[in-house]
Amino acid sequence: MAQPLLLQFPLSEILPLAEHAAAAPNHRISSFSDATGACLMWVKDDGTYFMSNGLPHLPGKDIHNHVVHAKGWGPGTENDLRDTPVGGNDFAEYFQLTQPLSSDATTPLLEQLRAAAADGMRWLELEVSEESVGIAFSD
Numbered sequence: 553m554a555q556p557l558l559l560q561f562p563l564s565e566i567l568p569l570a571e572h573a574a575a576a577p578n579h580r581i582s583s584f585s586d587a588t589g590a591c592l593m594w595v596k597d598d599g600t601y602f603m604s605n606g607l608p609h610l611p612g613k614d615i616h617n618h619v620v621h622a623k624g625w626g627p628g629t630e631n632d633l634r635d636t637p638v639g640g641n642d643f644a645e646y647f648q649l650t651q652p653l654s655s656d657a658t659t660p661l662l663e664q665l666r667a668a669a670a671d672g673m674r675w676l677e678l679e680v681s682e683e684s685v686g687i688a689f690s691d
Contacts, residue, residue: 574649594678672691
């Protein structure tokens with residue numbers, strides 16, 4: 553059993569992705585997801601990163617869509633992720649911005665991101681285990 557993996561994403565770069573998704577007139581949704589509307593997409597392919605599902609895409613520096621990689625898990629780390637709870641298969645996980653992160657919470661994810669940034673938090677953190685993915689904020 554693999555140890556949980558903590559992935560850190562700079563909140564100052566994640567919030568613009570979320571704001572883009574929230575403002576976008578259309579959204580990319582996978583037929584494999586129950587998600588609807590504005591979402592942050594957590595993706596694993598060449599590294600692991602977040603992106604907006606808003607359409608039209610938020611242009612990136614060298615690619616068609618802006619992405620924010622996890623600290624230390626950028627391009628070229630795909631094979632290293634195989635031995636972690638993230639695993640070797642490519643995927644996209646959708647986090648709805650208008651919904652709370654858990655069933656016992658009431659604040660939508662977008663509002664949590666805004667509040668965390670206003671409180672000076674620097675990181676959005678995913679704690680990935682073989683059974684679950686948890687989201688937290690840290691400074």
